[in-house]
Amino acid sequence: MNSSKITSxxxxxxxxxxxxxxxxxxxxxxxxxxxxxxxxxxxxxxxxVLKDESLRAAEEAERMVKRKEKLGPLCGIPIAIKDIxxxxxxxxxxxxxxxAKSVPNFDSTVVERLKNAGAVILGKLxxxxxxxxLTNENPHYGTVKNPWDVERISGGSxxxxxxxxxxxxxxxxxxxxxxxxxxxxxxxxxxxxxKPTYGRVSRFGCGTLSWSLDHVSTMTKSVGDADLxxxxxxxxxxxxxxxxxxxxxxxxxALAEEVKGMRVGVPRSFFFDEVDGEVExxxxxxxxxxxxxxxxxxEVEIPHAKYGRSVAMVIMACxxxxxxEGALLTHARDFGHDIMTRLMLGKLFHGVDYLKAQRLRTxxxxxxxxxxxxIDVLVTPTTPIVATRIGENMVGMGERTVDVRDQLARFTxxxxxxxxxxxxxPCGFTSTGLPIGVQIxxxxxxxxxxxxxxxxxxxxxxxHKRKPSLQ
Amino acid sequence: MISxxxxxxxxxxxxxxxxxxxxxxxxxxxxxxxxxxxxxLEKLETLNVEPxxxxxxxxxxS
Numbered sequence: 125m126n127s128s129k130i131t132s133x134x135x136x137x138x139x140x141x142x143x144x145x146x147x148x149x150x151x152x153x154x155x156x157x158x159x160x161x162x163x164x165x166x167x168x169x170x171x172x173v174l175k176d177e178s179l180r181a182a183e184e185a186e187r188m189v190k191r192k193e194k195l196g197p198l199c200g201i202p203i204a205i206k207d208i209x210x211x212x213x214x215x216x217x218x219x220x221x222x223x224a225k226s227v228p229n230f231d232s233t234v235v236e237r238l239k240n241a242g243a244v245i246l247g248k249l250x251x252x253x254x255x256x257x258l259t260n261e262n263p264h265y266g267t268v269k270n271p272w273d274v275e276r277i278s279g280g281s282x283x284x285x286x287x288x289x290x291x292x293x294x295x296x297x298x299x300x301x302x303x304x305x306x307x308x309x310x311x312x313x314x315x316x317x318x319k320p321t322y323g324r325v326s327r328f329g330c331g332t333l334s335w336s337l338d339h340v341s342t343m344t345k346s347v348g349d350a351d352l353x354x355x356x357x358x359x360x361x362x363x364x365x366x367x368x369x370x371x372x373x374x375x376x377x378a379l380a381e382e383v384k385g386m387r388v389g390v391p392r393s394f395f396f397d398e399v400d401g402e403v404e405x406x407x408x409x410x411x412x413x414x415x416x417x418x419x420x421x422x423e424v425e426i427p428h429a430k431y432g433r434s435v436a437m438v439i440m441a442c443x444x445x446x447x448x449e450g451a452l453l454t455h456a457r458d459f460g461h462d463i464m465t466r467l468m469l470g471k472l473f474h475g476v477d478y479l480k481a482q483r484l485r486t487x488x489x490x491x492x493x494x495x496x497x498x499i500d501v502l503v504t505p506t507t508p509i510v511a512t513r514i515g516e517n518m519v520g521m522g523e524r525t526v527d528v529r530d531q532l533a534r535f536t537x538x539x540x541x542x543x544x545x546x547x548x549x550p551c552g553f554t555s556t557g558l559p560i561g562v563q564i565x566x567x568x569x570x571x572x573x574x575x576x577x578x579x580x581x582x583x584x585x586x587x588h589k590r591k592p593s594l595q
Numbered sequence: 596m597i598s599x600x601x602x603x604x605x606x607x608x609x610x611x612x613x614x615x616x617x618x619x620x621x622x623x624x625x626x627x628x629x630x631x632x633x634x635x636l637e638k639l640e641t642l643n644v645e646p647x648x649x650x651x652x653x654x655x656x657s
Contacts, residue, residue: 370654428636431632431633434629435632435636438633441629461618465618465621468606468614468622469626473626477630477633480633480637481633483644484633484640487640496655567655568654569654570654
């Protein structure tokens with residue numbers, strides 16, 4: 125098999141071929157390293173490529189396969205991680221000049237779990253500085269380019285994680301999501317982005333942006349791959365005080381189930397207002413297909429949804445500034461302008477404002493519980509717009525001009541506030557060939573329900589199989 | 596609400612930098628918009644709840 129065929133395979137496909145002895149972990153890792161070497165200068169997806177380390181890990185995986193030892197679920201699978209997750213002996217830059225020389229002497233829990241599962245860590249991925257932004261225009265490590273159009277943004281903050289998966293520079297990646305930072309780039313780059321329930325995946329060893337909104341998770345080429353990755357990284361971790369002991373759902377069984385009878389809630393008000401025409405049309409077609417597959421539709425209302433992002437932003441601004449105030453005092457000039465401004469914003473709120481936002485958050489959680497009482501999932505567009513041009517701050521939508529940054533997280537950050545699982549999966553392309561994502565939200569600790577719908581939809585479409593032309 | 600003068604002073608005191616007026620304007624407008632949304636939401640709903648500081652979710656069945 126030639127190297128571009130290897131890198132185009134999904135995680136599940138590569139894993140099966142390795143287990144059958146038809147592909148070797150060294151062959152797979154070498155194919156990915158070759159592709160990274162060829163394309164990374166164009167996309168800026170990686171900050172650090174771990175060539176020697178990944179080949180060593182691949183050799184070890186190969187030895188295990190040859191000795192017919194019991195293989196971990198990710199044995200020999202090349203995976204890359206956002207450069208905000210600690211990996212022993214490798215710098216964790218957080219996409220910032222300020223942390224460029226920070227080298228941890230331990231693995232984050234998710235990296236430890238990937239290694240224990242046999243994964244080969246290919247490198248660390250570019251991101252919006254400090255994970256505090258949505259465009260991935262990074263003044264220190266370069267802007268991550270969208271593989272579908274290199275003049276456009278990848279979305280952020282986990283832009284490198286999405287671009288690397290979309291461009292076949294890794295089989296799957298890890299990212300973080302505080303207001304949509306996995307789902308937004310997943311939508312803009314045409315890959316699967318999964319934000320699990322808050323507490324489901326450990327944050328230990330992950331650089332903080334806003335501890336009560338931060339989630340760690342995965343981006344993949346398919347829904348089945350997302351399930352495999354979640355099973356490896358999820359589960360209780362005593363090192364993370366917000367980690368929970370709920371059992372990780374067996375999504376494999378759920379994926380085999382039909383969606384007939386599933387109750388889908390569609391929050392038309394707010395989540396379908398002021399949305400790009402092509403995005404709205406693609407999401408409506410996705411809903412139509414889900415209905416044809418046997419799901420029932422019900423229009424629902426998420427009370428005061430339009431205020432969700434503001435409440436989340438007050439919390440994020442206060443927590444981020446309280447966490448990084450020391451760095452702001454000593455390294456103000458080393459931060460990008462946008463980060464410095466956002467850190468400054470947190471200084472303006474009073475303790476009362478922060479607590480008020482946290483109390484409003486409790487109400488949002490209650491409102492969502494009520495809204496989802498008679499339904500299984502909610503479906504919305506992931507973003508109201510598609511990838512914009514690099515450097516473009518405002519974009520036309522119908523007769524209006526709207527702020528790109530305000531638009532990108534409009535439908536995502538509310539689910540960080542409520543902590544509920546929310547996935548983005550590809551659901552179409554614009555006439556100019558840019559990916560569109562649909563968001564599926566389920567109740568807390570019921571990731572398997574959203575995965576079931578996502579899997580059924582994916583199995584009946586081919587959007588996830590399209591590849592950007594980067595040769 | 597915080598006045599522009601006080602905000603400018605906070606910026607200078609906090610990190611010893613003089614802020615460009617365009618950035619200052621953006622910062623103030625973000626702050627004002629977020630505060631206005633918070634007040635608006637408060638007018639609509641009584642805050643008879645405690646904050647979720649140690650944020651833990653419970654499993655909810657349909």
